[in-house]
Amino acid sequence: MSDWTVICRVDDIPVLGARRVARPRGVDVAVFRNGEDQVFALLDRCPHKGGPLSQGIVFGTSVACPLHNQTIGLDDGCAKAPDEGCTPTFACRVEDGNVLLDAGELATRALDLAAPRAGPTASRGAVGDATFEVQAPHGE
């Protein structure tokens, strides 16, 4: 059973842009709006090196990762050849101008994937910001 929950208005997302949706646990979800006002939701994490896809340039039904320019399909979350790898997608629909995501998915999906780390905490293994900690896999 789906439990659709309103995230924002379509107009809250810039055309050819994205917004980040915070989750209680796990990496953010990125919601994208393309040139034809279609809305897509992906884990905000490039399958290549974990770049925040929400910060990339959106075109057609793709987004270019801001870190290394890998092109990820917004519809399937998968990198375009010759790159490989996919990022998890989230069910997403638009109703009366509202963007809806599945609350169940938000709470459970892809919690085992962590954001990349950089800086002194990453290399020296010191206790870093809690959001950088690798989280335990979660059954779906």
Next chain:
Amino acid sequence: MKKMKLVMIGNGMAGVRTIEELLKIAPELYDITVFGAEPHPNYNRILLSPVLAGEQTLDEIVLNSWEWYEQNRIRLHAGRKVVEIDRVRRVVRADDGTEEPYDRLLLCTGSNPFILPVPGKDLQGVIAYRDIADTNTMIEAATKYRKAVVIGGGLLGLEAANGLMKRGMDVSVVHVMPWLMERQLDDVAGKLLQKSLEERGLKFLIGAQTQELVGGDDGRVTGIRFKDGTQVDADLVVMAVGIRPNTELAEKARLHCNRGIVVNDTMQTVTDARIYSVGECAAHRGIAYGLVAPLFEQAKVAANHLAQFGIGRYTGSLTSTKLKVTGIDLFSAGEFMGGEGTEQIVMSDPFGGVYKKLVIKDDKLVGACLYGDTVDGSYYFKLLREGRKIGDIRDRLMFGESNLGDAGHQGQNRAAAMADADEVCGCNGVSKGAICKAIKEKGLFTLDDVRKHTKASASCGSCTGLVEQIIMFTAGGDYSAAPKKKAVCGCTDHGHQAVRDAIRANRLLTIPDTMRFLEWRTPNGCATCRPALNYYLISTWPKEARDDPQSRYINERSHANIQKDGTYSVIPRMWGGETTADELRRIADVVDKYRIPTVKVTGGQRIDLLGVKKEDLSNVWKDIGMPSGHAYAKALRTVKTCVGSEWCRFGTQDSTQMGKDLERALWRMYAPHKVKLAVSGCPRNCAESGIKDVGVIGVDSGWELYVGGNGGIKTEAGQFFCKVRTSAEVLEYSGAFLQLYREEGWYLERTVHYLQRVGLDHVKARILDDHEGRQALWERLQFSLDGEPDPWFEQREALVDTRQFSKLDAAAQEA
């Protein structure tokens, strides 16, 4: 909907490539039928020479297997020759009576070898060198016979001779012209080639004119008699004296032919728009190309029109040549013979077997002929294609690219010496071996192909030269870098200059207008073209074209540098590198307040706060209270300074003040790429002015200006530009230079590459010789910068979308 019928006549490389391109973009549009005269699927004709030489097998050179035709539902009539095209009924008929109707017809009949019209040409053992059957005949002959004669000392003839020799035959090459490969080499290089081939065991009869072929009683050739009465024995005669476009069928169908089937820029025959022609049989602007890269370009254009996309034009190709005889390095391109109105630079070392000739016309390289050392072939070919002025590098041109400053990572000369395991593309971790393997196994010929299949050179592009060179010696003589002009990206066929020109000439003010006007292929471009278009618009029409934040990289959209973990670095601007206790105190407070993990001094004398979360960016800027450093942008970054005459015991000029003045005059200046300046107070050059886009060095009598320095991927020392007396002149000359770069540079082209393209003389003419022009440039720059907002403190004016900094929260919405 009923599918249209596409019939292709000829099953060669150019034709099948067209079908491949067509299937990629319009897979459902046609029922496709192919007629091929040879009883084989499509194979790589270029690799027949290695097959003859025993280096590869026939199976290995098949490009599209029988299964490929089946999988793509293409009906292949192999071994059937089309003998008639009925243009009224729109039906083709093959020699066995098979008929196929068509809506569109693709003529790819290739070319026929030219056979000398001498008596005895029909004897057994006399063949041309064109297809698998010829190759098999030669391989078989080599097992039974001893003496072979190849008529024709061109590219193909020499490859045939080399192959037969490797198969154990005693081979003589007959060549009527005064030296070998006269279409590709001059006399000196031709004779060097002959010498090294003789050392390998080939014999040559130069200037010999064939009178007739002599046969024995069994009807097989036994020798050749020449016009001067001499004679040589031969059990096998291979004629490789040239090819002719095969237009027999087209002429019968009354299509206009003139040294090939005449086609226009869309590859349609001029006679019948339903009929297309690509490949060696087609004459485009009077040229029938015999190299594979131009043919593939043609295929792309034809496919685009067959798919009814209706955009894309083929405008011709420049070609270069390389011989595929292992161990012999020769390269030629363009007008290598020279001639009237040209100058030549020649380097000749016959003992060492090295010869190089560069042909120059109107200050541009127009031809090159290299023998023995061809590592710079791709570099010269690039210069040729770009038609850039070479006046400023003329004295070093002969020594190749590695001698134009520090070779850095570009490494044009490294390709040949590299081991298979060596990394070529650092961005994507692609080794030389992986590239070579892909080229060989997948039959790649163009840079685009290699990028698509291996990802090499697809990111930062700094290894492009290296990759081109690898293609050149792996794919051999058939690599040529068509098309003449590089498109901005896959969304368009237009190059950067064409886009710039169109925006200016047609007063285009928005990205959608520009895309519509230039018939972009994609609805909203891609991550490559949109930032370029955005820059061209705002630099061409300041204050009129509106900036589009969604067409900027994230660094410019959020006015901070994205880091590998998705956090940002913030660099406040410190004029000329000077700061105060107050500023330092504020920076320290911000570091504490936002728990910023790292504080670092940059190479440009600024303080970098690393690890700022995006949510905090707005407040970090506000709390720091210093102007934006633009250290994230394709814009003016820093003006680095030394302490100068104020403090330094050697200082001749107040470099810190000059740096502050320059920075205040130029900040907020967007440019094709990042721009860095430096001012040194004396020639000791402590600010490292020699490797900056504009470097200023104080001397007793004033200031010296250097331009086009670069400390990036390829380290380049700046070139001396001029000397001026006053600070005001430093501002005006530097500003005018940067404005010219802003107006003429291509997006992501550093000043050094811009200067390489247009030549330093051009820039000098515009700024040093043209007093009014210089002032106008300086004024245009000031006009563009006047009132430009600081993105950190005037967010609305700078069109910063502040929504990006906050996160959405599902729970909050529900409440």
